[in-house]
Amino acid sequence: MSAQLAESPPRSTNRFHDLGIRTASAAVLIPLAVAALILGGWAWRLLILAFLAGLLWEWRALSRHVAAPNRKAFAVAGLAYAGLPAIALLWLRFLPHGPADILFLLVVVWATDIGAYAAGRLIGGAKLAPAVSPGKTISGAIGGLAIGILAGVIIARGPSGILPAALLSAVSQAGDLAESALKRRLGVKDSGRTIPGHGGLFDRLDGVLAAAPIAAGLALLAQGGVPLWR
Template identity: 35%
Template sequence: MNTRRWEDLGARTWAGLAMVATGIVAIRLGGVWFQMLVVFASAVMIWELARMIRPGWDVGAMLLAAFSASVISGLIAQEPDWHVFLLLVPATAGTIAMPREKLTFFCFAFAIATAGWGLMEARDIYGGTWLFWMVICVVVTDVAGYFAGRRFGGPKFWPSVSPKKTWSGTVAGWVGAALVGALFLTFTDAGRDLIWLSMVLSLASQMGDIAESALKRRLGVKDSSALIPGHGGLFDRFDGLLGAALFMLILALLVDVPEVRI
């Protein structure tokens, strides 16, 4: 066995377990606890994004993160739909401050803020069980893809963008998410569509991961930051969740998304 394939497994496992435990508690408690976690994570990811594009801009990136947090948290419990357009403000402010890659920063910053707002809305509207389903699908997609890719290898999924992602890991993620959907059918009122929807959600999370990989390759950086042992930064860890959250937000705008309750 090639032990180098698994040399980062210990750090990834403990850091991953800590993040999963924090997420479970926050989702279960809901309310201000979940909102604080989402606002904090969104602000940190925007901070990481700013520093990747403009290295050394530490104070400015921190101020931008704080401003983003205030805007996202200010949208909590706001009824008129037009309030969501306020998410454009921190993205625009950061774009003005960027010496390069302005469009790149704007698109990613707006996506991060929108996904964060969407997660808070989803917890309030659809309930904790629905959000647990989404998060578990993303986690299982990542874990199944990691182990299948390291174990079986094979052809690359998109080598020019994400050299490490293989078709074996990608398909394993879809299968794992489908099993999550099937599991949730056993104790919730969800319909059978949840199985294929879980697979599409898995693909959306993988696209989020690929988008962040493309960003890092474009900027010539390995990780978004070094905050999490074995994982890099929050952006590295939550890129899949961002993709999944944006997918579900778009889906909710197009069709009626039923609640998933126990």
């Protein structure tokens, strides 16, 4: 459930060397999220609370890399970083069109992830933000945006999905970059080891964490009575 920007092809002969790990994590997280979304009620609440607890646990571990005088501020930032998206997702689910809004959000973020990964690995090219994340490419960002918009149009069944999908796709990619910048500043490769072989929850959910409050804002503008893309 994250919008990871694609990396440029590694020097390995296999450009898709991590595809198996990505597929395995998606095979677990996506059905779990969709099932809880459909069930709603306590299933959705428990899923969000479980993810929130895992995120805060990872944030606590990351705080060890922060200078002691700054740890309190870092802890507060973590509460906002993980807590606001959790509140947004809980609130969205209980709107009249909440399930559709959340599905729109998740599909756009997932599609952005896939598009960015594929375009970045197949095309490569100029780096997007080498000082923050040397592997991410401009082609990956454009590919992710294009596929994210296409997914939004499909879910919305028309062009009304273009603008909200573009916004959510761009924000999800910005969330990925922000998390990369944080890890670089802290000197860590992954946010944690929650997902065996593929890092932590922040590594998988950074795009959703960034885009969820935006989706809630769009739903609020729509007054909760129509889908957020109307």
